[in-house]
Amino acid sequence: ETGVTQTPRHLVMGMTNKKSLKCEQHLGHNAMYWYKQSAKKPLELMFVYNFKEQTENNSVPSRFSPECPNSSHLFLHLHTLQPEDSALYLCASSQDRDRPLNTEAFFGQGTRLTVV
């Protein structure tokens, strides 16, 4: 148990569906992240939120829409996805500190998404 909870654990959706992934962290962290892991590829950073403000969007298509209503919750809204979007989506959180200190990210268990 890492203190980061993701729901659902598995999701199958059609290309015309709209669904949302949810992430909640109980660690009091101020930064949250969405990562994507496709087969045989490294984890790719998608979005970064720091103090609820989106600070990074790594050229992610608009069919993925993040939402961060507060420092503890993060959503990823999905619509009109493609089969190649099937992957493991991982949420993470960290305590973002001033330089020069870096800290590790704590990951949730992920949502295994299949687009049919």
Place this chain on the structure above:
Amino acid sequence: DQQVKQNSPSLSVQEGRISILNCDYTNSMFDYFLWYKKYPAEGPTFLISISSIKDKNEDGRFTVFLNKSAKHLSLHIVPSQPGDSAVYFCAASYTGTASKLTFGTGTRLQVTL
């Protein structure tokens, strides 16, 4: 262009022996490196990290070595145990970017009896 590379997709080691997992990086701005361990159906869990001001960091059975001139780091596990069987990811970031991590593709370690 992959900035963090783990060239060995898999490694098999006998219980009790040393496991050495390797990682190379290309971005000289990286100054903080981490190893994560991942079991099937779970998210990655943090294992050990090292800052670029050090060349070694040790935590129990796990030691990470950093060679900045070669842009190479390695994770040593000694002695290896069957419970260490997992996928190990190397990750890197640079100062001021918090946990915006760049990951390698992972190495699957199998510790055999």
